[in-house]
Amino acid sequence: MQNEPSGPRGGDTRERLLDVAIEVLGTTPDARMGDVASAAGVVRRTVYGYFPTRSDLLVALARRAVSEIAAVLAEDAPVGKAADVAWADFIARLWPMTHRYRVLVVLRRGEFGEGIHALLGDVEQSLADLVERGQRSGAFGRHLPAGVLSQAAWSAVFTIADDELSRMELDVSAVILTSLLMLGVPESRAKVLAEQAGRA
Numbered sequence: 610m611q612n613e614p615s616g617p618r619g620g621d622t623r624e625r626l627l628d629v630a631i632e633v634l635g636t637t638p639d640a641r642m643g644d645v646a647s648a649a650g651v652v653r654r655t656v657y658g659y660f661p662t663r664s665d666l667l668v669a670l671a672r673r674a675v676s677e678i679a680a681v682l683a684e685d686a687p688v689g690k691a692a693d694v695a696w697a698d699f700i701a702r703l704w705p706m707t708h709r710y711r712v713l714v715v716l717r718r719g720e721f722g723e724g725i726h727a728l729l730g731d732v733e734q735s736l737a738d739l740v741e742r743g744q745r746s747g748a749f750g751r752h753l754p755a756g757v758l759s760q761a762a763w764s765a766v767f768t769i770a771d772d773e774l775s776r777m778e779l780d781v782s783a784v785i786l787t788s789l790l791m792l793g794v795p796e797s798r799a800k801v802l803a804e805q806a807g808r809a
Contacts, residue, residue: 626651626655629648630645632648633645641663667721672728679732682699682739691748697789697802697805700763700785704770704784707766708770749794758791765787769784782806789802
């Protein structure tokens with residue numbers, strides 16, 4: 610293993626460490642800095658050079674994940690697109706990457722919960738706005754307030770992703786269908802949307 614010097618390539622090294630950390634912590638949430646260093650093929654000093662504490666590393670991972678989720682949501686849920694179609698497209702894009710975001714779910718349950726909640730604020734508000742738009746158009750049910758309903762529907766995706774067996778056996782269309790049904794989309798419509806988004 611080697612110690613990466615700081616310099617022009619420092620940004621690349623930092624991103625590579627984050628890539629590795631996402632995989633390591635997604636599999637083993639309580640993994641230590643040494644585990645990340647070993648998986649990255651560097652010494653611990655290199656990891657500490659970019660992330661002085663484990664907390665710094667976790668916050669950096671959370672910020673990156675939130676940024677990626679926000680980018681996917683912005684692309685797949687423009688104002689002019691039907692809310693149920695936008696939701697299906699968003700989940701279709703999110704599902705293959707859920708292993709990268711599982712760390713968010715784990716962190717949110719622990720001591721970093723308040724900070725993660727704050728980081729996710731904009732994403733969750735955008736999802737709530739999308740659900741509210743769907744409720745106004747009649748695409749989504751009104752059985753829960755938009756904020757609560759959106760939280761339940763997208764949290765379910767991570768709950769499914771937490772089950773390794775589900776990740777291996779489930780097609781993305783089944784995940785989309787589950788989420789749409791939770792939003793109150795009629796089953797016949799939800800199946801069509803799930804199949805279309807799953808094939809995209």
